[in-house]
Amino acid sequence: MRGSYNKNLFLYHLTVITRTSSPSFLIPSPSSIFRAPNYATVTETLENQSFTVNYLVNNCGFLPDSALHASKYVLFKTPEKPDSVIALFRSFGFSDLQIHNVIRKKPRILVSKPKETILPKLEFLTSKGVSKSQLARLIDLNPQILQRSLEKHLIPTFDLLNNFIRSEERTIASILHSVQILTSATSHRNINLLVDLGVRERSLARLLCHWPWLLLFNSKDLKSMVDEVIKMGVDPSKANFVPALYAKLLPKSMWDRKVELYKSFGLTDDNIREAFVKHPFCMLKSVQKIEACIEFFVKELGWKPVDVTNYPVLLSLNLEKRLVPRAAVLKILMANGVIKSCRHLLAYTVSEEMFFKKYVNRGKDQAPELLKLYREKMNLPVMDSKLMS
Known part of the structure; x- marks a missing residue:
């Protein structure tokens, strides 16, 4: 035969x-x-490929075409190794679909030595507080973790991130937020780049917690963005530098649209730049939100547009739940002579408890309706006892 x-x-x-x-x-x-082909070798390769294809179809949920494609990257002639790899994944709670995804992305994982190469990495991550469900999701999204050196890459990278974030729980959250950061070599270079420019540890911690994928940019491209933000006048040592860097990732068409909106209120390029330097989030809010906030202060309170952009943090506050109710209180206080103007920046930025004590309680004798008004504006059935105290 x-x-x-x-x-x-x-x-x-x-x-x-x-x-x-x-x-x-x-x-x-x-x-x-x-050279003439070695037909014994060819025959053995074809047999191994046939076995591999059948295994992938029957044990890993592959379609025949996908299994044939995967067999270009991995061949095996017995089920022992792949069986042990799959059993290890299942012992950590991986679903069949997650196992399929990992093997589809990195077929050679099936011929790994699971106890020597896979298990230590899974154990390291769980030792840091990664739950089984988080672990399965992390490896599903980035199976390259299983192919990186534990001692030379994974541990040093985790420690580097944790040195800034100072919380293993939040470091894990950062990694789950941008799963490539644990395996990317650029994250190390980009952190060093930002540190050399004078970006504070606290700012880097903020970046890692909220926008870790910024560190996955090509270092040359990141440096170009950094230079642009610095040119606009944002100091790398200030807390607003990282949000400014993030804001500059807006598509140019969206950035230009917001600039034109600000200009439609009579603001100049310098007004817009100064607002951005003070509070970069003023360029991250939607066009609708920016327009509604400026119109509210101009039409309802008589401010000039430049008064709003002089305090651009106002554009980040909730219009319905904060700005409108507090402005209503200030209007009554001004009408009763308690305050001279509604231009109290502090009134819009302080905590709810502090606002109640400083403004609502302060004017309740001259304007008894303040409590009722504020409760209605805030849509509160009763006034919180903490606020009343």
């Missing part, structure tokens, strides 16, 4: 060769770079 198979295989290759337009390939000369 084997002899018949080899003979048919030989005849097939001979047929392919004889169809070529160059007869010189039929009998390679001794000095030719072409």
Whole structure:
């Protein structure tokens, strides 16, 4: 049977060769770079490929075409290794779909030595507080973690991130927020780049907690963005530098649209730049939010547009739940002579408890309706006892 198979295989290759337009390939000369195929090796490879394809289809949920494609990258002739890899994943709570995804992305994982190469990495992550469900999701999204060196890359990278964040729980959250950060080499270079520019540890911790994927940018591109933000006047040592860096990632069309909106209120390029330097989030709010906030202060309270952009943090506050209710209180206080103007920035930025004590309680004797008004504006059935105290 084997002899018949080899003979048919030989005849097939001979047929392919004889169809070529160059007869010189039929009998390679001794000095030719072409060699006659080793049919024993070819036969074994095809058999292994057939076994691998069947295994991937029957044990890993692959479709035949996908299994055939994966078999270009991994071959095995017995089920022991792949069985042990799959069993290890299942012992950590991986679902069949997650196992399929990991193998589809990195087929060679199936011929790993699970106890030597996979288990230590899974144990390291769980030792840092990664739950089984988080672990399965993390490896599903970035199976390259299992191919990186534990001692030379994963541990040093985790420690580097944790040195800034100073909380293993939040470091894990950062990694889950941007799963490539644990395996990317650029994150190290970009952190060093930002540190060298004078970005504070606290700012880097903020970046890692909220926008860790910024560190995955090509270092040259990140440096270009950093230079642009610095040119606008944002100091790398200030807390607003990282949000400014994030804001500059807005598509140019969106950035330009917001600039035009600000200009429609009579603001100049310098007004807009100064607002951005003070509070970069003023360029991250939606066009609708920016327009509604400026119109509220201008039409309802008589401010000039530049008064709003002089305190651009106002554009980040909730219009319905904070600005409108507090402005209503200030209006009554001003009408009763308690305050001279509604332009109290502090009134809009302090905590709820502090606002109640400083403004609502302060004017309740002159304007008894303040409590009722504020409760209605805030949509509160009763006034919180903490506020009343």
